[in-house]
Amino acid sequence: MIRTINIVLIFVSVAMLAGVYALKFSIEGTAAERTALTAKIHDQEGELSLLQADWAVLNQPGHVDPIVRRHEMELAVGPVKQEQFGAFTAIPMRPARPDTAAMDALFNAIAEGIDPIDAILELEGIE
Amino acid sequence: MAITADDFSPAIALVGARKQRVNLTQARIRWMILALVLGFGVICGRLVMLGMVETDQSIEGQTRDVIQASRPPILDRNGLEMAVDIRVPSLYAEPRRIVDVEEAVRKLRTVLPDLREDWLRNRLSGDKGFVWVQRELTPAIEDAVMQLGIPGVDFITESKRFYPGMREASHILGSTNVDNQGIAGIERHMDTESIALLQELGLARGAALTPVELSIDMRAQHVMHDQVVDAMTRYQAIAAAGVMMDIHTGEIIALASVPDFDPNDPASALVKDTFNRVTAGIFEPGSTFKTVTLAGALDSGMVKLTDQFDARYGVRFGRFTIDDFHGKHRILSLPEVYKYSSNIGTIRVMQAMGKDAFRAFLSRMKFDERVQFELPEMRVPTVPKEFSEVGAATASFGHGLSVSPLHLVAAYSAFANGGNYIAPTIYKRDVATAEQLYERVISEDASASIRYLMRLNAISAGGSGSQMNKAALGYRAGGKTGTAEKVVDGRYSSSKVTNFFASAFPLDNPKYAMVIMVDEPKAENPQSGTTAGWNAGAITGRVIQRVAPMLGIAPDFSEALDQQIVPASVRQLYPEGF
Numbered sequence: 001m002i003r004t005i006n007i008v009l010i011f012v013s014v015a016m017l018a019g020v021y022a023l024k025f026s027i028e029g030t031a032a033e034r035t036a037l038t039a040k041i042h043d044q045e046g047e048l049s050l051l052q053a054d055w056a057v058l059n060q061p062g063h064v065d066p067i068v069r070r071h072e073m074e075l076a077v078g079p080v081k082q083e084q085f086g087a088f089t090a091i092p093m094r095p096a097r098p099d100t101a102a103m104d105a106l107f108n109a110i111a112e113g114i115d116p117i118d119a120i121l122e123l124e125g126i127e
Numbered sequence: 128m129a130i131t132a133d134d135f136s137p138a139i140a141l142v143g144a145r146k147q148r149v150n151l152t153q154a155r156i157r158w159m160i161l162a163l164v165l166g167f168g169v170i171c172g173r174l175v176m177l178g179m180v181e182t183d184q185s186i187e188g189q190t191r192d193v194i195q196a197s198r199p200p201i202l203d204r205n206g207l208e209m210a211v212d213i214r215v216p217s218l219y220a221e222p223r224r225i226v227d228v229e230e231a232v233r234k235l236r237t238v239l240p241d242l243r244e245d246w247l248r249n250r251l252s253g254d255k256g257f258v259w260v261q262r263e264l265t266p267a268i269e270d271a272v273m274q275l276g277i278p279g280v281d282f283i284t285e286s287k288r289f290y291p292g293m294r295e296a297s298h299i300l301g302s303t304n305v306d307n308q309g310i311a312g313i314e315r316h317m318d319t320e321s322i323a324l325l326q327e328l329g330l331a332r333g334a335a336l337t338p339v340e341l342s343i344d345m346r347a348q349h350v351m352h353d354q355v356v357d358a359m360t361r362y363q364a365i366a367a368a369g370v371m372m373d374i375h376t377g378e379i380i381a382l383a384s385v386p387d388f389d390p391n392d393p394a395s396a397l398v399k400d401t402f403n404r405v406t407a408g409i410f411e412p413g414s415t416f417k418t419v420t421l422a423g424a425l426d427s428g429m430v431k432l433t434d435q436f437d438a439r440y441g442v443r444f445g446r447f448t449i450d451d452f453h454g455k456h457r458i459l460s461l462p463e464v465y466k467y468s469s470n471i472g473t474i475r476v477m478q479a480m481g482k483d484a485f486r487a488f489l490s491r492m493k494f495d496e497r498v499q500f501e502l503p504e505m506r507v508p509t510v511p512k513e514f515s516e517v518g519a520a521t522a523s524f525g526h527g528l529s530v531s532p533l534h535l536v537a538a539y540s541a542f543a544n545g546g547n548y549i550a551p552t553i554y555k556r557d558v559a560t561a562e563q564l565y566e567r568v569i570s571e572d573a574s575a576s577i578r579y580l581m582r583l584n585a586i587s588a589g590g591s592g593s594q595m596n597k598a599a600l601g602y603r604a605g606g607k608t609g610t611a612e613k614v615v616d617g618r619y620s621s622s623k624v625t626n627f628f629a630s631a632f633p634l635d636n637p638k639y640a641m642v643i644m645v646d647e648p649k650a651e652n653p654q655s656g657t658t659a660g661w662n663a664g665a666i667t668g669r670v671i672q673r674v675a676p677m678l679g680i681a682p683d684f685s686e687a688l689d690q691q692i693v694p695a696s697v698r699q700l701y702p703e704g705f
Contacts, residue, residue: 042284045214046213046214046215046266046284049211049212049213049214050213050214050266052208052211052213053208053211053213053289053291056207056208056211056291057291059207059208059291060207060291060292060293060295060345060349061345061346061348061349061350062292062293062295062345062349062352062353063291065349065353079672079673080676082600082601082602082672082682082684083682085676085681085682087681
C-alpha cells in the first residue's frame with residue numbers, strides 16, 4: 001500500500017519537477033522576448049523621433065519659403081498683394097431678373113443646330 | 128572485579144571525569160576561538176575585498192536618467208514644432224576592458240577622424256570604468272563603429288534637443304547644453320519652472336511630456352526674421368531686431384534679433400554681438416519716445432489735441448539750444464508736432480504737463496524697471512531717477528535715457544489697446560486671463576488720440592511713416608519713427624544712428640503692435656536716406672504686408688475706416704481729418 005503511494009508520489013514529484021523546469025524555461029524565453037521587444041521599441045522610438053524631427057523641419061516656413069522662391073518663375077507665384085484680396089461684399093449682387101432675351105437667343109441657336117460651345121472648342125483647336 | 132572497579136571507579140573517574148571535562152571544555156573553547164577567528168577572518172577579508180572594489184563608474188544607474196532625460200516639445204501657437212527631442216547615439220568606452228589601446232585608437236580614427244590621436248589614446252588608456260568618447264553622433268556613425276568590433280567601446284542612446292526652425296527663433300528658444308539642460312531663452316526659463324525637478328526625480332525619462340505652447344506664430348516669426356536678416360544686407364546695418372505683440376493679450380507673436388546664433392550649435396551663441404537686442408539691448412529710443420510724451424500729456428489733461436505749440440525758435444537751456452531736425456519754425460498744432468517730429472514742440476508739450484508728472488508717467492509705463500517677461504536675458508533700462516529741466520526736455524524726445532525695444536512695444540500696445548498696460552508673455556494667453564492683469568495707464572480718450580496720431584503719421588503728407596505705409600497699404604498701419612544718434616567719443620554722431628519704428632495695426636481696430644530696430648544703417652540707394660523712415664519704417668511696412676493676411680487681417684482701402692478714427696475735436700481743426 002505504502003509502496004504504491006510512494007511510487008505514485010515519486011512520479012508526481014518528477015512530473016512536477018519537469019513542469020517547474022518547463023515553466024522556468026518558458027518564462028526565461030518570454031523575458032528574452034520582452035527584452036528584445038523593449039529594445040526594438042526603443043530603437044523604433046529613436047527612429048520615430050528622427051522622423052518627427054524631419055517632418056518638423058520640412059514643415060517650417062523657413063524651409064518652405066526658399067523652395068517657393070526657387071520655383072517662383074516656373075510656377076508664376078509670388079507673395080500675395082493687397083489687391084488680390086476680395087470680400088463677399090465685393091461680389092456684385094445677382095441680377096434682379098434673368099436676361100430672357102439672351103436665353104431665348106441661345107435656345108433658338110441650339111434648336112437650329114448651332115452650338116456656341118462648338119465654336120469655342122474649334123477656336124481652341126480641341127476636337 | 129566489578130566491585131573493585133565499582134569501588135575505584137568513582138575516585139579515578141572523579142579525577143578522570145574532571146580532567147576529561149577540562150580537556151573537553153578546552154577543546155571546545157579552542158574550536159570556538161577557531162570558529163570565531165575564521166568568522167572574523169572571513170568578515171575582514173570581505174571588508175578588504177569591498178574596500179578594494181572600484182566603484183562602478185558605468186553609465187548604468189543614476190546617470191542614465193540624467194542623460195536620457197527628455198524635455199517637452201515646444202510648439203508655436205499653431206502647433207508647429209519649434210523644439211523636439213531626438214534620440215541620438217553617444218560613443219563611450221570602458222578603458223579597463225580595452226585590450227589593445229593602439230588598435231582601438233587607430234580603428235576609431237578611421238570613422239571619427241576629428242578626434243586627436245594623443246587625446247584619444249589618453250582617454251582610452253587607464254583603468255577607468257567609463258569615459259565619453261564623443262557624444263551625440265549619427266546612426267550612420269554608430270553602425271560604422273559597431274562594424275569595427277572594438278571591445279570595450281559601445282553606444283548609449285541619448286536625448287538631444289533639436290530645433291527644426293534652425294536660426295529663426297533662436298533668441299526665443301535659447302538652447303540646451305549637452306546634458307539637455309536649458310542654458311538660454313525659454314529653455315532656461317522652463318528649467319527654472321519645473322522641468323529640472325522632473326528630470327532630477329527621473330520622471331522625465333522617456334515619458335511623453337505635455338508640449339509647451341508658445342505664443343509665437345512661426346509664419347510671422349519667419350517673416351520677421353527674414354526681414355531683419357534682409358536689413359543687414361540691404362542697409363549694411365550692424366544689427367537689426369524686431370518684435371511684434373498682440374496688444375490685447377500681451378502675447379509675443381514674433382521676436383527676432385540679428386546677428387543671431389544656431390540653437391542646434393550652442394557654441395555659436397558665444398560669438399560676440401549675438402545677444403537678444405529686443406530684451407537685453409537698451410537703446411536711446413529717439414523720437415519713438417515722443418508718442419510716450421504725448422500720451423502722458425494727453426492723459427494728464429494739460430494738453431489737448433487741438434492745442435498749438437510755438438516751434439518758431441529752438442528751446443534754450445543755458446548754453447544749449449535744442450532745435451528741430453527738419454524744422455518748420457512756425458506755430459504747430461499737436462498733430463503737426465507729432466507728424467513733423469518736432470523736438471521743440473514735444474518739449475513744450477512735456478513742459479505743459481510738468482517734468483515731475485512726466486517722470487511719474489514713465490514709472491507708470493514701467494520704463495524704469497525690467498519688463499516682466501519669461502526670457503532670462505534682460506537688462507535694466509537706464510532712466511534717471513529725477514529729471515533736471517534739460518534732462519526732462521531731452522527725455523521727452525527720447526534722449527538721455529535707454530530702454531529696450533520690448534519696453535517700447537509694451538508701451539505702444541498699451542497706447543493702442545485703449546490704455547491698458549499688459550506685460551508681454553511668450554506663453555499662450557487668452558484675452559480673459561489678460562484682462563485680469565490689465566493696468567490702466569492712460570485714458571480711453573488719450574488712447575484714441577494716439578491711434579489717430581499714429582495713423583496720421585502714416586498717411587498724411589510729410590508724415591515720417593509714409594515709407595512704411597507704401598508697402599502696408601490697406602492694412603491701416605501707423606507708427607512713429609525714431610532716429611537716435613549714437614554717442615561716439617562722448618558726442619552724438621550724426622553718421623552713426625540707431626533707428627526705430629514703433630507701430631500698431633490695423634488702427635481702426637488695433638490688434639498688433641510692433642517695434643523694429645536697425646542699428647547703424649546706411650542708405651539703401653543714393654535717393655534714400657538713413658533716417659528711420661527709410662529703413663526701420665520700410666521694414667515695418669514689408670512685415671505688415673506679409674504678416675497681416677496670415678493673422679487674418681484683410682486689406683481695406685476704404686477711406687471711411689481712416690476717417691472713423693479721427694477724434695471729434697480734431698474735426699474742428701481739420702475738417703478733412705488728416
